[in-house]
Amino acid sequence: MAAEHDENVIWHPHAINRDDRERQHGHRGVVLWFTGLSGSGKSTVAGALEQALHQQGVNTYLLDGDNVRHGLCRDLGFSDADRKENIRRVGEVAKLMVDAGLVVLTAFISPHRAERQMVREMLGEGRFIEVFVDTPLDICEARDPKGLYKKARAGELANFTGIDAVYEAPTRPEIHLDGEQFVTKLTVQLLDLLRGRDIINC
Ligand SMILES: Nc1ncnc2c1ncn2[C@@H]1O[C@H](COP(=O)(O)OS(=O)(=O)O)[C@@H](OP(=O)(O)O)[C@H]1O
Numbered sequence: 316m317a318a319e320h321d322e323n324v325i326w327h328p329h330a331i332n333r334d335d336r337e338r339q340h341g342h343r344g345v346v347l348w349f350t351g352l353s354g355s356g357k358s359t360v361a362g363a364l365e366q367a368l369h370q371q372g373v374n375t376y377l378l379d380g381d382n383v384r385h386g387l388c389r390d391l392g393f394s395d396a397d398r399k400e401n402i403r404r405v406g407e408v409a410k411l412m413v414d415a416g417l418v419v420l421t422a423f424i425s426p427h428r429a430e431r432q433m434v435r436e437m438l439g440e441g442r443f444i445e446v447f448v449d450t451p452l453d454i455c456e457a458r459d460p461k462g463l464y465k466k467a468r469a470g471e472l473a474n475f476t477g478i479d480a481v482y483e484a485p486t487r488p489e490i491h492l493d494g495e496q497f498v499t500k501l502t503v504q505l506l507d508l509l510r511g512r513d514i515i516n517c
């Protein structure tokens with residue numbers, strides 16, 4: 316069924332491509348893929364970086380797990396299969412946005428190496444920047460801004476990452492952030508990375 320469908324759907328090339336859009340933006344299109352435990356600081360750091368980039372005239376978009384799960388992925392839960400589908404959909408959306416020439420920031424736990432690798436391959440060489448927000452579980456649990464760790468420990472929330480569901484830390488992320496450092500310092504580290512890779516020039 317799927318193969319038959321694929322054969323009859325032909326890719327349509329367009330006159331304007333990513334290079335043209337990147338030239339117009341004055342920067343490259345990439346995805347900064349933030350991964351880490353719940354409460355590690357993914358949304359906070361991605362948000363601070365987006366603000367800094369926006370102020371410099373960089374065209375950005377921030378895709379956040381909590382928000383995407385209210386719309387695009389509202390039918391998905393937290394089983395391994397659902398998390399995989401969540402990441403696949405977000406990867407495809409991020410790919411379209413990178414094709415549009417944007418600096419895309421994503422903030423998803425994305426606990427499995429295989430799924431992060433899937434998105435890396437989907438995006439292609441140099442377009443996927445894995446950002447590991449490395450904050451120890453006990454610190455995340457002490458932060459617990461939504462009270463979810465408390466619920467998970469009380470047995471009221473099953474399959475919670477770090478408690479009774481796995482988190483596979485990246486082995487070779489493009490950047491490894493110490494999630495206990497000040498957000499301003501982490502933002503500077505990320506801006507330096509983007510400049511060093513000639514993704515932005517501001
Ligand atoms: N069981 C379970 N495990 C982990 N997280 C849970 C769970 N249930 C709800 N939440 C809330 O959902 C946010 C994580 O969604 P993600 O889409 O990033 O998860 S995943 O990448 O598909 O694993 C996560 O948000 P962050 O704290 O911002 O990471 C939680 O607030």
Ligand SMILES: Nc1ncnc2c1ncn2[C@@H]1O[C@H](COP(=O)(O)OP(=O)(O)O)[C@@H](O)[C@H]1O
Nearest residue numbers: 353354355356357358359458460494496497498
């Ligand atoms: N570098 C940091 N230092 C101290 N607190 C932080 C830092 N980053 C995030 N926080 C705080 O930790 C909590 C979780 O951050 P959040 O960005 O929501 O994490 P995540 O998106 O990974 O779940 C929030 O209350 C936030 O203010």
